[in-house]
Amino acid sequence: MHVEHCDLLIIGGGPAGLVAARDAARSDRTLSIIVLERDDAVGRPVRCGEGVGAAGLSEFLDPGPPNSLAPWISRRIRRVVFRAPNGDEVRVAEGDVGYILDRTRFEPALAAQALYAGADVRTRAEALAMKRDGERWTVAVDASGGRGEIRARIVIGADGVESAVGRWAGLDTRVRARDMESCAQYVVDDATIDADAIVLHFGDRVAPGGYAWVFPKGTRSANVGLGILGLRAGGRSAVAWLDDYVARHFPNASVSSRTVGGVIVSATMAHTVADGLVLCGDAAHMINPLSGGGIVNAMKSGRLAAETTVAALRSGNTSASALESYHARWMRLLGDDHVRFYRVKEALARFDDASFDKLAGTVNRIPEPRRTLRRIFGEALVRHPTLLPVVAKYFA
Ligand SMILES: Cc1cc2nc3c(=O)[nH]c(=O)nc-3n(C[C@H](O)[C@H](O)[C@H](O)COP(=O)(O)OP(=O)(O)OC[C@H]3O[C@@H](n4cnc5c(N)ncnc54)[C@H](O)[C@@H]3O)c2cc1C
Structure with a gap:
């Protein structure tokens, strides 16, 4: 059986995994980094509305000026x-406001940057199982060249909503x-x-x-x-x-x-790291539970995962306690907000159609140029006191 070794193995070539690979490779070119993507190509098939906010996207790739947008953008919003x-x-x-991506081109653009930085991005390469051998993970892989094993000092699980990596590493990935x-x-x-x-x-x-x-x-x-x-x-x-x-x-x-x-649409998993392992993006339940948007979140967590794992590899300590700062940083960045958004979502679930209709009527009475979120909130509270429990839950 073919056996390979690497420092960092990233399972999943979506936005989370590709940003993790690109950023890790850019920050230390001496590291050996492999990305495994089970599909025939990164970015396909598309299972996504492809909407992203302008500010979040620009942290990772430059969309270009309005008259000459990057080829991986379908539409400016x-x-x-x-x-x-x-x-x-x-x-x-x-x-x-934002953009609608063309993910069939967006992920290839990220993959090209990861490759250029020195990462090895492989398609038609699926992780099948994983076990801990001393200080390393041994990952069974089915690739176009046949079955083999990769022994990695750290694994980043970026394998999306159907993630198996977290479960293989013993984390509780269940979703209600x-x-x-x-x-x-x-x-x-x-x-x-x-x-x-x-x-x-x-x-x-x-x-x-x-x-x-x-x-x-x-x-x-x-x-x-x-x-x-x-x-x-x-x-x-x-x-x-x-x-x-x-x-x-x-x-x-x-x-x-x-x-x-x-x-x-839940808050982030309680534990997203284990010995030699970090989970990011959908695999760690890092989607905004209110909007269901996860592309930018996935990239932000991929960046944090790269920073944390590169530091751990350099220090020689890849234990869960050395990687725990990843989880804490994610919670400060967005995870704590997601806990609050989740409460709002739960409260809104008790809002009926008639209440939504009334709220829309109230908001439409605010002149459009003055329709900021703060003003919408204020007006809504004055005219619809039934919203108070929603707000109370948000701030509780
Ligand atoms: C219908 C729909 C609409 C959506 N619309 C939006 C939207 O408009 N805006 C937005 O921000 N978010 C949206 N999302 C959510 C968004 O698609 C995800 O949050 C985002 O893709 C997460 O990125 P990721 O890298 O974590 O996971 P993914 O993009 O899912 O990437 C994971 C990758 O891992 C690969 N993989 C899985 N298992 C293995 C394995 N064992 N070995 C190798 N590779 C593996 C998969 O093939 C996949 O390519 C939508 C989701 C759905 C379902």
Whole structure:
């Protein structure tokens, strides 16, 4: 059997794993770094709405000026529109809000940077199992050249929502059914799509426990999808809800590229490190539980994972206690916010459609240029005291 050795083995070639590889390789070119991606190519298949905030993205890759955007951007977004259950629209932002990526090109761009920095990014290479041998992990790998083993001083688990790496390392990766959203998404071609805006549509008859989204990819095409909480979906699948949504809102559209996937909407796992192991991105449940967005979070955690593991490799101490600073730094950066967002999500789950409709009406009475989040919050509290428990829970 073919046996290889490396300093850092990264399992998963999504945003988390590729940023971890790139940043670790850039900070120490003497380290041997391997990334394993089981799919035929990084970035495919796409199971994502591909929306990212402008500020978060720019920390990792330069999107370029508006008149000459990077090839991995599908669309620049200048407006956010919330749609209440009754169809009323609330516009809450104007300006450079964010982008819709083309992940079939975005991940290759990150992979190219990781390769250039010295990491070895391998596709069609799947980690099958992992066991601890003294100070190293031995990982069984199925790659195009056959089966083999890689012995690594540190493993970064960046293997996404269906992660097995954490479980192999003995971490508790379980997710409660109420914290798992089922999503479905189609690429929809329709002349009515607003190419500059993302639309988020709420309501129990739209997407129970979640929301529907319309994220433009071109001047008349968009990722149209929704996420639902299975426990509240009346036994119907996300695909069935999406078929209804598309039929109602895009009756003349043509539909292509159908995908389904899960999103973990809980707070971060209690433990994200073990001896010689760090988990990041979706594998560590680092998605924003309120929005379901995880691309930028994955990259931020990948960066922290790179910094922590490179320091541990240099010091020669790769124990869990040496890596624990990763978890603490993540919690300070975003993890503690996610605990609060989770409480807001729980409180909003008790908000019915009529309350959302009333709230939309209130917010729409604020002149658009003055519609900041703080003002929306203040007005909403004065006019809808039933929101108070939501706010109390947020700050508790
Ligand atoms: C329908 C849907 C819509 C979404 N929309 C958005 C959005 O608009 N904006 C946003 O920010 N987030 C969105 N998300 C969430 C976002 O896709 C994830 O949070 C993000 O991709 C997480 O990045 P990651 O690197 O942690 O994991 P992933 O991107 O899932 O990457 C993990 C990689 O690991 C590989 N892998 C898994 N197991 C192994 C193994 N054993 N060996 C080798 N490779 C392995 C997988 O093939 C995969 O390529 C959406 C999710 C879904 C399902």
